[in-house]
Ligand code: ADP
């Protein structure tokens with residue numbers, strides 16, 4: 569169970585997250601949509617303290633962190649319960665696919681190297697990249713790089729997986745294989761919080777869709793509610809534009 573309350577972030581004087589309240593059940597798949605510049609990435613980044621929120625509470629499983637008085641040990645504990653997939657893959661260019669997957673297992677999760685290597689091999693097989701373990705990112709297609717990015721997150725077996733527009737940087741030809749891998753992750757009842765502009769995919773995979781605008785959750789509901797009967801004028805306008 570994930571419980572976010574009053575999450576607030578501003579950069580300088582500009583509010584970017586304006587008191588976000590959100591609960592996510594175990595195994596639930598929540599998709600976040602909304603115009604760009606609305607705080608979607610910041611929301612994901614605040615959940616693992618890549619961005620530091622100024623106020624609010626975040627509970628993931630048995631860890632609760634109060635933003636206003638977060639200790640380093642709390643932040644590390646929270647971070648270990650999340651895994652993030654980035655728009656631009658964020659792979660280490662000087663590490664192979666296998667080493668990329670092992671990295672956080674060893675450094676953040678303190679797993680023995682042999683165990684991390686075994687896990688990385690298993691994940692490479694699951695992502696269809698069994699023969700690419702020794703390849704560097706520059707030798708992989710965009711789709712393969714993002715599958716390594718997702719594999720790296722899968723390997724952590726985190727309570728919450730965060731996806732920040734995982735297909736937005738990809739050439740269209742690679743989008744399908746990345747969405748397929750995300751479907752496979754979803755089938756394992758993994759709790760997922762996904763920012764995406766792939767509306768068809770959102771409709772198909774989401775248990776719940778959240779529409780953000782101006783640092784707030786403006787509307788949330790099932791895919792059929794959000795796409796079939798949007799209430800807020802801003803959501804209606806957004807859907808017209810992207811649909
Ligand atoms: P989205 O992901 O919805 O496009 P972001 O969360 O990336 O939106 O950004 C929300 C707002 O916060 C934007 O106006 C952006 O310019 C601003 N912002 C994001 N990161 C920073 C930062 N590190 N410093 C200053 N402003 C930032």
Ligand code: MG
Nearest residue numbers: 608609610733
């Ligand atoms: Mg973003």
